[in-house]
Amino acid sequence: MAVDKGMDILVVDDYQTMVRILKNLLKQIGFSNIDEASDGREALDKIQNREYGLVISDWNMEPMTGYDLLKAVRGAEDHYSDVPFIMVTAESKTENVVAAKQAGVNNYIVKPFNAETLKGKIESVLGPIG
Amino acid sequence: MNNPEKSYQRGQVVQIIQSVIDKMDKGQADQQLDVLKTEIATLAETIYRLKLDITQTEAGQLQHEKIPDATEELDAVVEATAEATNNIMSACETIENLADKIGGDDGMILSTEVTKVYEACGFQDITGQRITKVVNTLKEIDFKISMLMQALDMQVGPIDHKKPEAVSQEPSTENPDSLLNGPQMPDAAVSQDDIDKLLAEFD
Structure with missing residues (x-):
């Protein structure tokens, strides 16, 4: 089944430039409903109150990191606990990738990345975009 | 030096020296006192030179x-x-x-x-x-x-x-802050391909 391009996507990053880059690339891929948050805490509030089809989050943010957000989401006994979650980060140490996977991340993109990688990882998590 | 609580102030140093003197064998006190005086003079000279060096480096x-x-x-x-x-x-x-x-x-x-x-x-x-x-x-x-300057009683x-x-x-999951290292240098960085292979091992 093809991905619903009208689904809500949440982009989480404390660098406004990166939020803008991701939003523009997602629009180019075909997604139209893109929301944003500047750290894990703001993102968690949004996730608790809106049904997202995908969360794309940075790791290194304050006060709540993307890793803490991932653990909070996966640890919740609520409707959002299994939301697809892709980490997009400059943290590229093996320990980071293993920690994220163990916490339940669906895929992991290391910065800098390109549109093709972003599209490929979204497809590997959600299925063909078309 | 990392922990301010472990930095010795002048008063504390004097206390330590006094404590050492108090514990000395009274029978050999004069002889030991001479040795101690020489050691303290050397220590004072070292501290003086250190302060001078720090001053010259315009710390x-x-x-x-x-x-x-x-x-x-x-x-x-x-x-x-x-x-x-x-x-x-x-x-x-x-x-x-x-x-x-x-x-x-x-x-x-x-x-x-x-x-x-x-x-x-x-x-x-x-x-x-x-x-x-x-x-x-x-x-x-x-x-x-x-x-360092505080420990040496400098302004x-x-x-x-x-x-x-x-x-x-x-890096350790027990200390999540240790996982925040930011971008790696290109020659040390794990590539997207390496990450994909690592993730595949979990499937």
């Missing part, structure tokens, strides 16, 4: 002027690149809207090129994180200079006793 100027100036300059670099990147992206968004209107092959070419510019704009995020690491290192050096500015963020630690 105070480094602490009060050069390090704050350097961090300020680096913050300005981040700010300027962020502003420039946002201007570039605004221009790209305008071009992208025009590409949609133009349509056809030309519109597609324009759109593809705009995508490349968006991708390239990621440099601002990476350089910003790298500069933040450098700023944290400078703050750590500043902290250590302050503690220092106000010290922020909160230890600056550590620049590097052994």
Whole structure:
């Protein structure tokens, strides 16, 4: 089944430039409903109150990191606990990738990345975009 | 030096020396006192020379002027690149809207090129994180200079006793802060391919 391009996507990053880059690339891929948050805490509030089809989050943010957000989401006994979650980060140490996977991340993109990688990882998590 | 609570002040040093004298064998006190006096004189000479060396290296100027100036300059670099990147992206968004209107092959070419510019704009995020690491290192050096000068009873500015963020630690899930290391240097970085292989091992 093809991905619903009208689904809500949440982009989480404390660098406004990166939020803008991701939003523009997602629009180019075909997604139209893109929301944003500047750290894990703001993102968690949004996730608790809106049904997202995908969360794309940075790791290194304050006060709540993307890793803490991932653990909070996966640890919740609520409707959002299994939301697809892709980490997009400059943290590229093996320990980071293993920690994220163990916490339940669906895929992991290391910065800098390109549109093709972003599209490929979204497809590997959600299925063909078309 | 890292922990301000472990830095010895002059009063504490005097107390320690007094304690040593009190514990000395009274029978051999005079002889031991002479040895101790010589040792203390040597220690005093060493401290004096250390203070002189620190003065000559202008540590105070480094602490009060050069390090704050350097961090300020680096913050300005981040700010300027962020502003420039946002201007570039605004221009790209305008071009992208025009590409949609133009349509056809030309519109597609324009759109593809705009995508490349968006991708390239990621440099601002990476350089910003790298500069933040450098700023944290400078703050750590500043902290250590302050503690050293304070321990030597030299004049220092106000010290922020909160230890600056550590620049590097052994990464561990037990200490999530240790997983915050920012971008790696290209020759040490794990590639996207390596990450994909690692993730595949979990499937």
